[in-house]
Amino acid sequence: MPETLSPPRLLPSGDAAITVEFSRTIDDAANRRVLALDRIIAAEPIAGTTETVPTYRSLLVHYDPVEIGFDALGEQLLARAAKALPTAAGTRRWRIPVAYGGENGIDLEDVAKALNTTPDDIVARHVAGDYRVAMIGFTPGWSYLSGLEKSLHMPRRKDPRLLTPAGTISIGGIQTGVQCLAGPSGWHLLGRTAVRTYQLHRDPIFLLEPGDAITFTAVDAKTFAEQDRAAEAGELIAEQVAP
């Protein structure tokens, strides 16, 4: 017997987009359903839809209201959601090198103190994780990962930083993430990677897809600096490994 899936909620985001909501919380099962619906829409396109944006708990479907109305599109989305079985299969896995601590991860020591352990232990726990790209959003290439070990869950900073470096690897709440461009962040900075998840004039411009699996590997600051120069010249640095 196939698992019976509860239908998602269809929420209007104006007259040209529908939020297909599977959950109101961060929930791995809901995220798998989001990505499954995203895949099935790619495989069986709906005339009038223009792009889809997967997030942790919902799929935003942009459409042209001149081509298709809210009700007709809603019906088609529900039909596909009922068919779209969540699966983790077929994902790519990337190994991403990270230089933890020091000037590359200025919050590592404070995080260790707050969790009553050592910086090395925090790094060991973060590197041991098996992560998945739950969504990419906010700014180009900012990849939000699910799979952060419970013992690393901690509230975001009370005073968000206005500028954090490109390539920052950080934790916030129950999430960890790969930030591509320099920008504001309220998360705790553990390290930096030379990997550019978004880089113009490189093929591919966007490295990661929602649903990709990620493992981190620790490198020293010198290696990071070398990798950063190679990445600037267009190398991927991230390695694709067996899923």
Place this chain on the structure above:
Amino acid sequence: MSKLVVTSIGPASSVQDAGRPGSQRYGLVPSGAMDRLALAAANTLVGNELFAAAVEIGPFGAAFTARGGAVRIALAGAARNADIGGRPVASHSSATLADGETLNLGFARGGSFSYLAIEHGIAGEPMFGSLSVNARAGLGSPYTRPLQSGDELTTQPASGTAERRIELPPATDAPIRVLFGPQDDEFAEDAKQLFLDSEWKISATSDRMGYRLEGPVIKHLDGHNIVSDGTVNGSIQVPGNGQPIVLMPDRGTSGGYPKIATVISADFGRFAQISAGRPFRFKAVTMAEAQAEAIRFRQLLNSLPDRLRAIEDFSLNIEALRDANVAGQAVSAVDAATWQVAVP
């Protein structure tokens, strides 16, 4: 080759077209013109495609000089005083700068953004199919940043086509129409009613990412953090301080504040044009109304080529007519600010 050289320009002015949709799943926001109807009207006047790249000019004045040949331009959107070497240029009409002539533009009146379209378009390298500036993502052409004095926009010499004006439906001060959702259930009924019943103003700290609204505090039912989900142009999110922010074309592609409502697509450009400090209201509509308006808006865009008119001889002197005490008739027939025949 002709060039239009930026001889002076204020902040919030950049090259914009229809933007680059299609990569929001990677966190890349589409950007694009704040007021698409005005962009399309300006382009139509000079024979360009509706959403060819044009200069989006913010509230302050600007000046442009033709170099290397004549340049044909058109202005639409917010009205402003405009002249080429002392010859007045009406809003919503085309004009030609001879080589070396300067187009002088005053402050925006009754709006925030004007669009300066250039016949044959602006030369550039499209990125993701668009020349629109997105400074954060390093995108845009010929510049990846807002325009500055000394910048050069390259185009083809003016064709010599007769100048045109364009007749648009009359401007309206009607409330900005919204659809509730996607997170209106994060707000009590009285908070939603307060949102609709209140007069709002756009804060001076607003920009192409978001318009901050000033008005009463809109309280959440249960905290102001939600799990981030996708955003659209016109998403009205309510952060912890209860002062809504309307997301604009340079928004983040996802956001973690509840979104009480969304500006309907047909009213988005009109909303974007509301100047800081000017009071306005919202009005809730049904999905059926919003989608009917979207269809009507598309028909309006498609009708733009049919709305072109020859420029009549407006050589009459309005001051002289006023002195001759026929001013009432003259002023009602011709808008002195725009030199356009008033449209009923």
